[in-house]
Amino acid sequence: MPSKHERTRAIEVDLVVEALARRHGYDFSDYAKASLRRRVAALAVTLGCPTISDLLPRLLHDEAILPTVLSTLSVPVTEMFRDPLVFKAIREHILPVLATYPRLNIWQAGSATGEEAYSLAIMLEEAGLLHKVQIYATDINDAAMAKAEEGILPADQIAKYEDAYRKAGGTRTLAQYFSLGYGFAKLSASLKDHISFAHHNLVSDGVFCEVNMVICRNVLIYFDKSLQDHVLGLFEASLSRGGFLCLGSRENLGGSAAAHHFTPLDRELRLFKKSGEAS
Amino acid sequence: MSPRPVVQAVVIGCSAGGIAALHHILPRLPADLPVPVIVVCHTGPSPTDLFSSVLRRDCRLPVMEAPERGTARPGHIYVAPADYHLLMEEDKTFALSADPRVNNARPAIDLLFESAANVWGEGLLAVQLTGANDDGAAGMKEVKAAGGLCLVQDPATATATAMPEAAIATGAADWVAPLDWIAFLITSLCFSSAPAQDCRP
C-alpha cells in the first residue's frame, strides 16, 4: 500500500496535470505516471516551488511559463545512431525499398534535439536518396527543436557517434557531414535542408501528411496503454500502404488496434511494415 | 490488523561484482516464492539477454527481462533492460524510461527503489548488494520512509564496498548480512506473515 505521503503526492501530480490541460492545452493525463511524477517533482525544483502543489498558482497565472514546463516535463535525450543495428537494418532492408519511390516523406516523431533525424539524413545521402526526401522531425519541446535546427553538436561527441555510425554500416566518416569549429561540430546545410523541424503534439495533433516511413523511438515508453494505442493509430493513418514503422528497442505494437495493420520485418529490432501491397 | 505476508515484492540493486552476487543469491530462491523479484544491475555494455540467459539456466524461478507495460507477477525474476531506467507503476506494471543517467547509471537503482516504494510501501523488501558508487542509497531511504524493509549485503563480503556502505550510511538498513545469508533472509521474509515491524531485528 502506498503511504499517506505518496497518496498526497499523487493528488498533487493529478492537479498539476489538470491545470496544464485546462489552462495550457497540454494533456499529460495519459502519460505513464512513474516517470511523469519524477518530472513534475523536477519542475517544482526548477521553479523553486517547495511542494508540487506550489506549482499550481504558477501554472494558472504565469503567462510565460509554458516553455519551461514543456522542456522540463519532456526530457529530450537522444544520440546519433542510437542502437546502431536498427539503423543498419534500415540502411540494408528499408532504404532499398524506399529507393523505388519517386518522392519520399519520412516522419520522425519525438525528434528531441535532432540527432536521430541527422542520422537518417546521412544514411539517405549515402544511399543516394536524400535529394528526393523530406524528413518531418516533430516534437513538443520547442527548445530542443531550436537546438536541432541549429545542427550543432559538441565536438567531443563526434568520436562516439563515429563509432556508432560504423556499427550502423557506415563506410565513410561522419567528419564529412560536419564542419568543425572550436569545440563544436555543425551539420552541413545540404543535409539539414531536407529536414523540417515542427511542433507536433502526438496527444492532440492529427495526421499532417502521407509518409513512407515513421520512426518514433523511445517516446511510447512514456505513454500509458491507451495513449500508445492512440499514437500507433495515428502512425498507421499517416503511413502509405507498404510504409515502414520503426519503434524503440523495447516498444511494441502489443495488443493495439493498429497492430493488425502491420507485419514485423524484424521483430527484435522493432521494424514493421504496413500491410497491403506496396504501391 | 489481519496478518498478511510482510513482503509483497523484492527489489534488488547491484553494480560492480553484482552478476556474481546475483548468481549466488537468485538460484537459491525457491520455486514457489510468492512474490516478484525485480533486479537492477548496472550491467554495463554486456547485453541483458546474455545475463538473463545464464541466470535462467541456473534459477528455479523463471528469469526474464522486465517487459514494457507487463505486470510484475509472483514467482518471477525480472531484470531491467540495459540502457533503460526501470520503474514500477501503481498497477504493478513495468515502465521504462530513456531519461538521462541518474548517479551515472541507466538503469539506476534509485529509480526502481523509489517507484517500487510508491507501489508496495510497507510490503517492499529492498536489497542492496555489491557496487562501486552510491546509487540505491537515496532509494533505500524512500523505501524506509514508505515503511518497507531494507537488507544490505555486508560490505566485508562484497566485491565493491561503496554501494552497501552508502546504503548502510543512510541508516535505513534493517539487516546487514553476509552474501551467504541473503537468499535465506529473502526467502524467510517472503514466507513470513508477521507485521513488518515484528520482522525487524
Ligand SMILES: C[S@@+](CC[C@H](N)C(=O)[O-])C[C@H]1O[C@@H](n2cnc3c(N)ncnc32)[C@H](O)[C@@H]1O
Ligand atoms: C527520450 S526522447 C527520444 C528521442 C529519440 N527519438 C531517441 O530515441 O533517441 C523523447 C522525446 O519525446 C518527446 N515527446 C514527449 N511527449 C510528446 C508528445 N506528446 N508529442 C511529441 N513528442 C513528445 C519529448 O519532448 C522528447 O524529445
